[in-house]
Amino acid sequence: MILLISILFFGYLVTSLLSGLNLAHLKASIQKGLPPEVSDLFDATKVAQIAEYTVAKTRLGYWSEFVSTAVVIILFAAGIVPQITLWADALAVAPLLQGLAVMLILMLIGYLSGIPASLYSDFKLEKKYGFSTITIKTWLGDQVKSLLISGILMALLFSGFYLFINWLENWWWLAAWGLVVAFTFLMIYLSPVVLMPLFNKFVPLEDEVLKNKILEMARKADFPLAGVYQMDASKRSTHDNAFFTGMGRTRRIVFYDTMVKNYSHQELLSVMGHEIGHWKMKHIFKMILAVSVLSGVLLFAASRVLAHPWIYNAIGLGDLFIDTGFNGPLIGVALYVVSILLEPLNLLLSPLMNWQSRKYEYQSDAYALKLNPSAGDMKGALIKLSQKNLSNLFPHPLYVIFHYSHPPLLARLKAIDDLEKGKGNSSNYATSTATSDT
Numbered sequence: 475m476i477l478l479i480s481i482l483f484f485g486y487l488v489t490s491l492l493s494g495l496n497l498a499h500l501k502a503s504i505q506k507g508l509p510p511e512v513s514d515l516f517d518a519t520k521v522a523q524i525a526e527y528t529v530a531k532t533r534l535g536y537w538s539e540f541v542s543t544a545v546v547i548i549l550f551a552a553g554i555v556p557q558i559t560l561w562a563d564a565l566a567v568a569p570l571l572q573g574l575a576v577m578l579i580l581m582l583i584g585y586l587s588g589i590p591a592s593l594y595s596d597f598k599l600e601k602k603y604g605f606s607t608i609t610i611k612t613w614l615g616d617q618v619k620s621l622l623i624s625g626i627l628m629a630l631l632f633s634g635f636y637l638f639i640n641w642l643e644n645w646w647w648l649a650a651w652g653l654v655v656a657f658t659f660l661m662i663y664l665s666p667v668v669l670m671p672l673f674n675k676f677v678p679l680e681d682e683v684l685k686n687k688i689l690e691m692a693r694k695a696d697f698p699l700a701g702v703y704q705m706d707a708s709k710r711s712t713h714d715n716a717f718f719t720g721m722g723r724t725r726r727i728v729f730y731d732t733m734v735k736n737y738s739h740q741e742l743l744s745v746m747g748h749e750i751g752h753w754k755m756k757h758i759f760k761m762i763l764a765v766s767v768l769s770g771v772l773l774f775a776a777s778r779v780l781a782h783p784w785i786y787n788a789i790g791l792g793d794l795f796i797d798t799g800f801n802g803p804l805i806g807v808a809l810y811v812v813s814i815l816l817e818p819l820n821l822l823l824s825p826l827m828n829w830q831s832r833k834y835e836y837q838s839d840a841y842a843l844k845l846n847p848s849a850g851d852m853k854g855a856l857i858k859l860s861q862k863n864l865s866n867l868f869p870h871p872l873y874v875i876f877h878y879s880h881p882p883l884l885a886r887l888k889a890i891d892d893l894e895k896g897k898g899n900s901s902n903y904a905t906s907t908a909t910s911d912t
């Protein structure tokens with residue numbers, strides 16, 4: 475129990491320290507002033523607004539992290555987890571349903587503990603800075619839909635795990651791994667056509683001229699694109715973004731409606747070129763592969779840990795384990811424990827994943843420049859994204875290492891300039907560290 479709580483507390487401490495460092499660095503950097511090459515792009519009011527927004531978001535992060543960690547610690551320390559498990563064990567239903575009930579209840583408690591922060595973010599903080607346009611009706615609809623979807627998906631995965639544990643004993647992890655990987659690919663394939671339309675309307679890009687330019691670019695780059703869409707993101711917020719989603723016949727590029735209005739065709743094409751770069755260099759596939767290998771290792775480790783009584787003794791369920799073995803409601807608790815321990819572990823692994831991801835961003839920028847050789851357009855798009863989204867211009871390098879999957883704006887602009895001057899080399903890429911999702 476002490477070990478479990480220490481791990482959770484360690485995760486909380488590291489996250490908070492990183493955020494604190496990040497804020498201190500922001501304040502110091504603003505006092506120093508912007509580097510000359512971008513000082514005319516962000517005036518003093520904008521810089522102050524960015525700082526204020528970053529501080530407000532960080533504070534909210536401290537609180538929500540504190541609440542979610544505290545709730546999990548209380549669940550274990552106050553003996554609520556064993557109570558729920560024993561309650562489920564006494565239910566007159568199949569052991570699979572007992573396990574499922576335990577897991578869903580614990581996950582639901584976690585979800586409920588996140589609601590105040592989510593309400594504050596959507597209706598106070600994001601409204602104050604003019605981002606949030608969400609209505610309470612849309613918000614409620616989102617909550618109900620995502621709860622239902624995640625409940626169903628979780629129940630399906632859980633049932634698979636449950637059956638494998640019962641059929642294959644020590645080898646269950648291998649089948650569970652296959653299931654997780656197959657599930658990941660299925661979700662990538664289905665999400666643009668099944669899940670995302672539940673939340674947003676997707677229509678083919680209305681600007682025909684732009685659409686043709688994009689299709690032409692895709693043809694030239696030999697990029698099989700199933701569609702160019704725009705999405706009504708403005709019904710929730712005015713943040714800008716564009717993304718690439720789906721697989722095979724569902725592969726598409728999606729622009730937020732807010733973005734289509736405010737960017738020039740050339741700027742949007744440079745974003746498109748960047749996305750093609752990701753595909754050409756198989757970045758997404760490589761990332762999925764890395765995550766799949768990792769999940770295999772984690773599942774193997776989980777299967778070994780969960781076979782021993784100590785974890786059940788630690789959370790006050792030793793007697794039930796002697797009684798039933800690793801079965802029924804204990805499978806629900808065990809998978810819940812694994813899922814909450816994954817978060818601190820994720821934090822430790824994030825530098826590696828983010829480093830790889832940032833490297834891919836630089837590579838895709840370089841590719842986009844070859845395809846559409848205007849550094850000005852590309853920088854224009856990145857700068858607009860940053861200004862519009864109030865992205866922190868001065869993240870602390872350590873914060874970048876842990877949290878940034880995209881290089882910060884200034885580093886990314888510099889890399890583009892270096893490429894332009896023909897000085898770009900791969901060593902720049904490894905150490906530099908934007909906060910756009912393009």
Ligand SMILES: [Zn+2]
Binds near residue numbers: 748752834835838911
């Ligand atoms: Zn990218």
